[in-house]
Amino acid sequence: MGETNKQVPVTVLTGFLGAGKTTLLNRILTEQHGKKYAVIVNEFGEQGIDNDLVVDADEEVFEMNNGCICCTVRGDLIRILSGLMKRADKLDAIIVETTGLADPAPVAQTFFVDQDVADRTKLDAIVTVADAVHLSTQLSDHHEAEEQIAFADVVLLNKIDLVDESGLEVVKERIKKINPFAKIIHTTKCGVSLSEILNLDAFNLKRILDTEPDFLTSDHDHEHDDDVTSLSFVSDTPLDMEKFQDWFSKLLQTKGQDILRTKGILDFTGENDRYVFQGVHMLMDASPMGKWPEGKERNSRLVFIGRNLESMNLKEGFENCKSA
């Protein structure tokens, strides 16, 4: 995903029905005076949206014929974003609201796969609105709820006035176990400063360096196979680039359907630059991002979010990439 000033940021709002997506949307639209937003809503939205430019979308998920088995995109978004880019009045941002049961992967993948979309817009962040009261049950009952947490850059944990402190801790732990990167913001009625959810540039590789996510090594208890969890690894020994590329590309090719998101900062033997990457299923954005800061320890850090991670021998695979 290239960077130019002309790219219009796109914020994706996900979350289960009743979590408060529309409340958040209306909040954004009423508070940002003087900005021109386009809002793409799904046809099942119950409440009205108060904005000049509201576009109805159908959430059409298309498979791409590019040999990548889990590569799906949102066809309606490609069409609508391309149409919006022809407008004479320039937009400050685009907000995409998804239905409660939507999988965020096709939305995110659209920005990797479609060149026109990538040239003119950029995925700013995925913001997931979660209902503090019902999230635990939803996570157990619907894999879509897990995916929405797994893909989130920000989780707006809403309706916290309706749970007690220990209940809140349980929900927070559950979110962190699925997604250690996501920033969790507590709200009632989606009361949040807009600077915490808009213009985050969360998919920019530079931001991965800035935010220094929680790359702690973690040893999880064996989870139920279908649960989405995360695993992270750290190595102080530099990695062998060829070995890493071999292992990682094979891993994504064979297990990409179960690996929802990956992020990493890598230290390769003989390379002066830090390598940063982030991926959604099999799609990957990677680049050297300048030299390691002086006086700071060089190490490699890698996080996976997905299902059945225990079965992928990730630890062994990562260990084997260390330079001899």
Next chain:
Amino acid sequence: MKADSNKFPELNKTKFENRGKEFKLGIPVTNAITIGNSVAVGFGDGTVRIFRSGQISEVIKAHSGVVLSISKDGEDILTGGDDGRFLKISLDGEINEIANFGSRWVDHVTAYNGNLVCTSGNIVYLWMPNKKEPKLLEHESTIGGVAFDSKGRRLAVSRYGGVTLWKKDYSNKWSSSNLIWKGSHNKVIFSTDDRFLVTSMQENQLHFWRLKDKTDSFMSGYGAKVKSFAFVYDSKFLVTSGSNEAICWPFDGNGPEGRKPICLPYVGNKPVTFVEPFPNENAIFTGLSDGSVFLSEIEKSTNTIIIRSFTESEVTTIAVTEDCSSILIGDIGGNILWTSIWDEEEK
């Protein structure tokens, strides 16, 4: 950030620019349609402007958003907009709203002999002459494009998974059959001899069906999505954008299968963004991402002349008047060139 490595050589204005009229409107040009010796142009602010020889009309405030699609019915302009309106506009600027779908966009419009068609979402709305209510043709997914064949008896509707081919019998009943190919199909056109149907896809390729036996195949090798393509010279060639050359596939005989295309290169080596046939000639106008436009003979690639030098904005439309006397070029930056094709002495 701009790459300067392949910068277009400094050129003086072309003779076409010198004798024509240039407009720097600053509004993205989205599409255009030739009506006789006039050209109607759609813009990203919802306006339509009509260019006649020697003059342009007043601005017609047609839509409140983008003019997403443009076509014609006889002497009238048809437009679809992202304000959900399907309009019929006379050359005098009189607007007649045929339908209004609110927040649902009108993505595609076309017509044949008084049969007016627009699409919104997954539905084709077809108004037959003298009928007030449209006939609704529903599809499983959002429509990527529509096209009538040359006799108006078949309507091709591209979508996810292939093309639905609607056929009208002599009692005006429509029935459909499916041409299936995996993936998302966008623009669709019939060859001018109605023997072939071609679609552009979400992937960087085109698909085609030979209609007599429904055999199909694809044309690939493109570096970008193919957004502009057209049949040239009685369907001898299909010319396409999507590469740094104009790719011309042979469609005479049994079509392009197993044959190589002719590739026409241009100065500057920039992506081709728009192709437009020169009527009744084996020649094309080619518009590039830097705004330059060339005229080339397909089988004599040395015969290429430059019509417009670069503007730094990608060419989004080229239209030639019916008498081949004038050409209109528009780009995403809102620059328009409206000029005569021939020198005074050549006429």
